[in-house]
Amino acid sequence: MALLFRAYFATAVTGQFMINSKGIPTNAIYGFIKHFFTAIEQFNPTHVAVCWDMGSTTFRTEMYPSYKANRSEAPVELLPQFELVKEVVESFHVPNIGVVGFEADDCIGTIAKKMRGKVQVTILTGDQDILQLLDEHISVALLKKGYGNYLVHTPETFFAEKGIQPVQMIDLKALMGDPSDNYPGVKGIGEKTALRLLQEHTNVDGIVANIAKLTKSQRLKIEADIDMLHLSRLLAEIKCDVPVDCLLEESIFEINPDVAIKKFNELEFKHFHRYVKKNQEITIQ
Known part of the structure; x- marks a missing residue:
C-alpha cells in the first residue's frame, strides 16, 4: 500500500x-x-x-x-x-x-x-x-x-544508526509518538531523549520502573502522559x-x-x- x-x-x-x-x-x-x-x-x-x-x-x-x-x-x-x-x-x-x-x-x-x-x-x-x-x-x-x-x-545496520535494538523501536515510537499515524506519545520527548532513555533503561517498562532516576523535566513529562505512553506502545507494535x-x-x-x-x-x-x-x-x- x-x-x-x-x-x-x-x-x-x-x-x-x-x-x-x-x-x-x-x-x-x-x-x-x-x-x-x-x-x-x-x-x-x-x-x-x-x-x-x-x-x-x-x-x-x-x-x-x-x-x-x-x-x-x-x-x-x-x-x-x-x-x-x-x-x-x-x-x-x-x-x-x-x-x-x-x-x-x-x-x-x-x-x-x-x-x-x-x-x-x-x-x-x-x-x-x-x-x-x-x-x-x-x-x-x-x-x-x-x-x-x-x-x-x-539488525546490525539498525543498531549502528540508532544505538538500540530493532524491537526497541516500538518503545521509541511510544515515547516520541508518530505524527503520521496521529498519536502523540509523550509530549516534549524527542528522538534524542527517547534514544538515551532506552539505552539506559531498555524499554517503556524499565523507564517507568526507574522514573525516580530521571531528570525532573523527563519525570514530569512522562507522569503527565503515562496513559498515552502505554497506549502509544500498543499502537506502535506490529502484531505478529x-x-x-x-x-x-x-x-x-x-x-x-x-x-x-x-x-x-x-x-x-x-x-x-x-x-x-x-x-x-x-x-x-
Missing part, C-alpha cells in the same frame, strides 16, 4: 493520471508495477507475496479513534486502482494478502516471523515502522526516492499473530507471461512486456 500511494503521488502532483481509453486512471498501478519489477531484478527472490491494508478501521482505531484520523480520504482518481492493482498482482501468480481489522504491516510481520528457519525474508516498503521486525532472518529494504534506490537494513498464512509453495515466483501480458493489455500498458518475458527466462534457467 505504501508503494501504491507513493507511485500515485509521484505523478498526481503534476496531474499525470494516465487515464486509459476506458476512462480509468492507472498512474498508481503503473508506478507500483515498476517498483515491483525493479525490486525483483534487484533482489531476485524465489518467493513473493504482497500485503494490503483492508480499510481504515482496525483494532488500533478501536483502541484510539484518532489513530490516522489526520489523513485525508483517498483521492478519487486512486479509488478504482485499489482493486485493479490486486488483479495485476494476481496475474503475476503472486498472493494478495490482507485481513480485515489489521494493517498490512501486521500481516507482513506475522508471515515473516512464521518463516523463521525456512527462508530469509526481505521486506520491501517505504514505511520505517517495519524496522521493528528486523532479526537474523528478516531484512528490510526501505525504498528511497525514485526507483531502485534502497536502504537495506539488518494475525490469523493469516502464506505457504511457501503458494508464493513461488513464477509468472505466466501470457496471463500477465493479457492484464497489461487490458490496462493498456505495453512497457512491461519485456519484464515478464525476462522473468520467464530467469525462472527457466
Whole structure:
C-alpha cells in the first residue's frame, strides 16, 4: 500500500493520471508495477507475496479513534486502482494478502516471523515502522526516492544508526509518538531523549520502573502522559499473530507471461512486456 500511494503521488502532483481509453486512471498501478519489477531484478527472490491494508478501521482505531484520523480520504482518481492493482498482482501468480481489522504491516510481520528457519525474508516498503521486525532472518529494504534506490537494513545496520535494538523501536515510537499515524506519545520527548532513555533503561517498562532516576523535566513529562505512553506502545507494535498464512509453495515466483501480458493489455500498458518475458527466462534457467 505504501508503494501504491507513493507511485500515485509521484505523478498526481503534476496531474499525470494516465487515464486509459476506458476512462480509468492507472498512474498508481503503473508506478507500483515498476517498483515491483525493479525490486525483483534487484533482489531476485524465489518467493513473493504482497500485503494490503483492508480499510481504515482496525483494532488500533478501536483502541484510539484518532489513530490516522489526520489523513485525508483517498483521492478519487486512486479509488478504482485499489482493486485493479490486486488483479495485476494476481496475474503475476503472486498472493494478495490482507485481513480485515489489521494493517498490512501486521500481516507482513506475522508471515515473516512464521518463516523463521525456512527462508530469509526481505521486506520491501517505504514505511520505517517495519524496522521493528528486523532479526537474523528478516531484512528490510526501505525504498528511497525514485526507483531502485534502497536502504537495506539488518539488525546490525539498525543498531549502528540508532544505538538500540530493532524491537526497541516500538518503545521509541511510544515515547516520541508518530505524527503520521496521529498519536502523540509523550509530549516534549524527542528522538534524542527517547534514544538515551532506552539505552539506559531498555524499554517503556524499565523507564517507568526507574522514573525516580530521571531528570525532573523527563519525570514530569512522562507522569503527565503515562496513559498515552502505554497506549502509544500498543499502537506502535506490529502484531505478529494475525490469523493469516502464506505457504511457501503458494508464493513461488513464477509468472505466466501470457496471463500477465493479457492484464497489461487490458490496462493498456505495453512497457512491461519485456519484464515478464525476462522473468520467464530467469525462472527457466
